[in-house]
Amino acid sequence: MSYKTILVSLNEVGRIAESVAAAVTLARETGAHVSGLYVIPAVQVYPSVGFEAAPQVFEGNRTFFKDNAERVKQAFEEAMRRESLPHDFHQIDARTPVIADEVVAAGRSADLVVVSATNPDEITGVERDFVEQVVMALGRPVIVLPYQGDAALSLGEIVVGWDGGREAARAAFDALPLLKKASKVRIVRIDPQKDPSLRGSVAGADLAETLSRHGVKAEAQGYPTDGLDEGQALMRCAEDSGAGLIVMGAYGHSRLAEFIFGGATRFVLTRMARPVLMSH
Template sequence: MSYKTILVSLNEVPRIAAVAKSAGVLARALGAHVAGLYVVPAVQVYPSVGFEAAPQVFEGNRTYFKDSAASVRSAFEAAMNGEGVPFSYQEIEAQTPLIADDTIAQGRSADVIVVSTTNPDAATGVERDFVEQVILGAGRPVIVLPFTGDITLSLDEVIVGWDGGREAARAAFDALPLLKAAKKVRIIRADPQKDPALKGTVPGADLAESLARHGVKAQTEGFPTDGTDAGQALLRCASDAGAGLIVMGAYGHSRLTEFIFGGATRAVLTKLNRPVLMSH
């Protein structure tokens, strides 16, 4: 198993340099192709209210992405040429105002998707819940980058969050190509002493044994939450180690138009300070 197609979403325009760099690092390490995707959303149409005779049309987002298209493509292609990796670029005229819809559709035929979180304090034209939609809808592992800072993905050290659950298992094995390429892998279980079933065992040893058969040498350890939730503890552990990537399951579901995520998943997405691979 390996990643051969990396889809990178280019709509978070202020973060083009970071997402392109991370996609290039992955492609170079794994011998993969990078597929750049840029979605130009349709205009937003709001139904008429009260005595208004016609619906209101907002073209701001569409205009912004149309105007930014040439510079985005140029920056992406320059980054890929700089990394020396094979790549392609696709610009899609969306049928809806939602960028996530086409990203999900295109991402389902890729091995992994690279996206950036959206800055909650800036109007970037991307849906506020874009990352959540992609994680829950694509059915592929998603590498999420912070919306600020110059930290790009590195495989020098990878932290794997492990609790023995379905989502954690999916993430660990979805990330297998990265774990095999990593210089160092650490399997972290938050507060193992609080689980009576783990008494007398080495936290994460079962996963480490399975990964070893794939050639992955992983260290296992418990990590105290110190009164925080598991997500914040995982971020703290990764920060202390200077890890270049976190791997974890995404616990959540959608309910009508609302995305409900577990505490650890929400904490990591909200306070993300380095790349994280999430699977659902």
Template sequence: MPAHSLGRTMSFRTILTNLNETANNEAVIATAATLAREFEARVTGLYVVPAAPVYPAARYEPIPEMFETHREFFRRQSASVEAAFRAGFPEGSARHRLRIDKSASPLIADSVIESGRCYDLILLSKTDTKSELGVELDFVPRIAVAAGRPVMVVPFKKPMTSVPETVVIGWNGSREAARALFDSLPILQRAKTIHVIWVDPPAERSRSETSPGEGIADALNLHGIKVVVTPVAGSDKTAGEILLQKAADAGAGLLVIGAYGHSRLSEFILGGVTRTVLRDMKCSVLLSH
């Protein structure tokens, strides 16, 4: 029986869409519009104007011109963001709005984390690591780990134009993987083909009567979701590289993984799979911690 006929199909009803990675806003806004149509969701576009950074150890006092340059840059960017959002969400709908927040923090991620906890889904762009005009380098993983909400990341210039028919899920039995999988249920219930990939399942599990991934397959079946579980032996590739390859081979429109990472003093330590996927992703990625 198709998931649509169960009467219990889950949904993302509220979506926070960050628009600070301005070079990719067209793809992010188009993806938000696609999700809004499918899930009848309310979309909030959020552009954060961060506080100007102050360096107490500097040998000079910040001069007013520095703050004025900061304000002028974000004023111009705000106008560009507003134009892009209006183009993606024409007037006439009460289900979308644009917020421009002036933050007390110099980190854009802080505002997105605080706001995002009130939404079903946080939509972000892949970070352009070569640009100094967008977000912090650890922006996406920091939000995925700290917000407590599922985060969907859109690759550059590749918007999601329809809900994915094919989804690949990275599974290893961990808390993070479980959170990501069940957070993606609204999309899984609409997908036609779902691959659950377990890279190097523990040897003691493979020797047991229950095959790797059988438990999660049974759980999803109760939601009307049929999956193909594939244990994959390790190779010269990392787990992240294997998941990306499986997603590419399957023509997946979404890759679902747990977000692994933690803060240590001022440094953010990112797990290897998460780091590889966010660096080399070619399709949208849903992350949960």
């Protein structure tokens, strides 16, 4: 298994440099073709309220993305040509105001999709829940870049969050082409001492053994939360080890349950400090 087509979403205009840099790193490591995707959303139409006869039309997002289209295309293509990477650029005039819908539709034909998180403190024109929509609906692995900082993607060391669940298994094997490139892969089980079935065993050792047959330099370890949220503990583990990528399953519980009770996915998406590969 290898990645042959990587799609990078370019609508977070303020994070173009970081998004393109991540795509370049991935393409160099895997030899994949890179497709840049830029969506011009349709105007937003709001129903009329009160005594107003006509609906309200908001064109601000459409205008903003139209005005920045040429700059985004130029930044993407210059970076690809500079690195001599096979690439193409697609600008889509969307049928709806929802950018995520077009990214999902295009991304289902790719091996891997790269997106940037949306800064909750800024209005960027991209939906606030853009990443959640893409991860939940896409059916492909998604690398999410932090919305601040340099968002540098490195494959030297990778941390894989492992709980034995469906989403974690999907993520681990979706990430296999990248895990094979890493000099070290840590299979991390958060608080294994809380699971009676794991007593007397090394949590994640079975996955590490399977990955080793693919040539992955993997080792399994438990990691205590010390009272931290699971997502926070996973990020701290990655920080302690200097990992350049976290791999994890997304939304093992429903999004509503994570919103109400909290969850690793929600915590990581709101406070991530390094790239994360997610699968659902």
